[in-house]
Amino acid sequence: MDDSSRTGGRGARERILATATRLFLQQGINATGMAELCAEAHVSTRTLYQHFTSKDDLVGAYLRRFDDERLLGTEQALTRTDLPAAERLRAVFAKPVLETVYRGCPFHNAAVEIADQQHPARVVVAAHKAAFLALLTETAAEAGAADPALLGQQLAVVFEGATALSTSLGSLDPIDHARSIADLLIAGAIG
Amino acid sequence: MDDSSRTGGRGARERILATATRLFLQQGINATGMAELCAEAHVSTRTLYQHFTSKDDLVGAYLRRFDDERLLGTEQALTRTDLPAAERLRAVFAKPVLETVYRGCPFHNAAVEIADQQHPARVVVAAHKAAFLALLTETAAEAGAADPALLGQQLAVVFEGATALSTSLGSLDPIDHARSIADLLIAGAIG
DNA sequence: CCCGGAGTACAACGATCGTTGTACCGACAG
């Protein structure tokens, strides 16, 4: 049963991306070396660089995967078809959903770690946040909010605050307080 | 006028801390090398390591300085004596104040960059956020809020959201939306 | 005058980083 004697075999790309997702989230991007990543993914260094031309490239793919595969509970909540719009907005701030990003939003974390505003990954981050904002606004409009754009922006701020403060404090408490604000904002804009 | 021919001269410690503050904020902690820091501070490598035993040590001092010297506009706003408590709470979200941390709260950024929950700098971060939270709650109580603890926690989330989302988006817009939420929360809790 | 502390110059350390070159292997399709 020495599965990993010759390491993983076929399907290296998925293993790389899965491992990158795990390690980047746990340890951060800068703190995760390519050698460590290869070891954990049971992939040789050479194979990794045949799938991704550089670490920057891998980081880009890592981030894009969250959008492509709807990995984030928040986007899942906003696209549920079994809930009315107002409930979808509230579902974003449900405890189990927010807990999926309690180590901080991967996009925001990447933005902080990279700093260089010109870096390709930063473009991906800004694009994601803009799309998230648009989805919130759209849902707010569908829910009949008085000022959908305002409500969308406000909810985006509260969401970012919950994940960020959780990281800084190392605690999940901010999630509850974020939900209380969201409830208030939504009720005020619709009721 | 070759001031820096033999570099800075006396007072190296202050120059190091000032330069560290500037570079860590602009480029991030990991992206700022010790060599670069020494060059910009007009200080020799050896001198730096006589004042700070390691980079970790310097990062700790860098963070502590924000508290010790009241460098953050937010804490300044909360300790103003010329304003009633409710106005102090609102002053935290004033545009010029929030703009001082629009590149992201230095404490939060440090938490994201370091990742290791056990790292001494992380302790400083958590302590700062806890103190900030306490100051908010205290001021909320003085302002006569119905539930000072709740209002304090809520405002902390909104504040963190403003700075974090500004970083991710590379835009100052979230500041205005944060203020609109804060106004609403404060009015609701007091009025 | 001279001592000592603060600062400097410069080179080098080992470690780790991201990246690439070369040669080889195993499985599946033709």
Place this chain on the structure above:
DNA sequence: CTGTCGGTACAACGATCGTTGTACTCCGGG
């Protein structure tokens, strides 16, 4: 059977990282 394609092993690259050792200079106070 044979080609080829995906994967592997391993070593090495140059760069940069944080850190330290050694020897020197400057300046103010006693």
